[in-house]
Amino acid sequence: MDTIIKLFDDVKSMIWPIGVADVIDMLIMAFVIYKVILLIRRTSSGGVAKGILLLVAALWVSSFLRLYTVNFLLSKVVEWGVLALVILFQPEIRRFLEQVGRSSLGKVFAQREERNELDSAITQTVEAYTSLSRSKTGALMVFERKNMLDDAIKTGTALDCTVNAELLKNIFWNKAPLHDGAVIVRSGRIAGAGCMLPMSGNVNLSRDLGMRHRAGIGASEQTDAVVAIVSEETGSISVAVGGMLKRHLSPDTLERLLRNELLPEQEQEEEPKFKLSNLLRSRKGEKNDVEKDHRQ
Template identity: 80%
Template sequence: MEGILYLLGLLKGMVTPFGITDLIDILIMAFVIYQVIKLIRRTNSGGVAKGILLFLIAMGAASIFKLNTVSFLLGKVVEWGVLALVILFQPEIRRLLEQIGRTNIGKVFTHEEERNELDSAITQTVEAYTSLSKTKTGALMVFERKNMLDDAIKTGTALDCTVNAELLKNIFWNKAPLHDGAVIVRAGRIVGAGCMLPMSGNVNLSRELGMRHRAGIGASEHTDAVVAIVSEETGSISVAVGGMLKRHLAPETLERLLRNELLPEQEDEDTAPKFKLSNLLRTGKGEKRDAKKTD
């Protein structure tokens, strides 16, 4: 009995009461970790983060197995590596600090306003694409999801405005200065226009597909973005997701597809049809059939 009481006394001494300072400490660390993860996603630095993690695991293994020479060399690399990372990510770190200064902490935990803007953006996009399709005006829009497209935005003109059908028709008018590039939408707002996208590396694409379609497919190959395209030759509407292209879409089909891809949690799983593009093209039949048609 005395041993149990002694053990309980030790445990009581080890456990400290949870106070308001502990809560503040946890919130600060959660916010810092959130911003770091957001920075990695924004700069597509996932590979660098994985490399650093593997490096730390190697250091731990060298210490456990007492590999003195390896531990010494890895320790020297860490000393210079921190400075190298600061130099390498200097623009991103500066942008992160600026963003922290502008951040409304309340928005970190709620996305309702963004969802409402995205819902409106889809409606306005469908309205604009319906008109652009009839006039055979080429258009290319990229809806950003988890993978940030800052590098593409830098190639065009940075904007910050709501998605509006009339604005889109003016941007893609064939005599407008920004009509050749892509419009990039982030969280329901236009953040860039006239942006250049990477071309698809798929050698099996139909030669009849134009540069606009190849750029749209390329963007969907490199990121998880949803890309909506209007053909300048035929006026047909297409959507690219995950490197797959679905063509000749009706406006109502375009709207359903965009909502299912960009706002999937709003759909009722029991009643809503499974209309995601990735599901439609999983068998590859749609892609093969559409690749034979002219752009």
């Protein structure tokens, strides 16, 4: 019992001196670490981060084992490496500082603005896809969520404009220079067009799926994005989420599905999110429709 009381007193003595300044200090460091992790996620810097951690670990091991020559060389590499990292990540650091400089109280309303932009983007997308489906014009749109798609945007043409039905129809017109790639939507705005997406590695996909569908499924497998596709051969509308493809959607179903996935707080109780059960239920409905058409 005395040991437990002594342990409790030791813990209390360590925690009690923490003041307001210490809490602020920890919050600042947590914010900086969060921003660094976010920076690594937004760019293809995962390999660089692993290399830095490996170098630091090697420096510590060489110091612990008293490998003086190795430790000296590694310490010099670290000294010059800081300068190299500043040069390497100069665009990202500049973008971060610009965002800090632009921060204001107006950001309190940023989430509501983004939701309004997404709502408008969904409406315009459904309008465009209805027209593209009728004319059998191929289309591929990726709605970014938590996983950033900066690498994909770099493969196309970077844009920053609102989602507009007429603009989408012009982009996907088969003689337009950007019609072969994907349009990427970030926070309700078009961030890139003509972008290349990774192909799906699923060998069990149906053979009648073209390159657009395979690219859309691939993007949904590797990220949490919502991908909307129009087939150039049949004009059918499809949506890929989490590596699953839901095909032959009507414009109304497309709109409901996009709203459920991109605006989940809205109609959350009325419409379940995109799941395998929904896919099976939809396939069953399509089968019933086909049987009904045959009977007629």
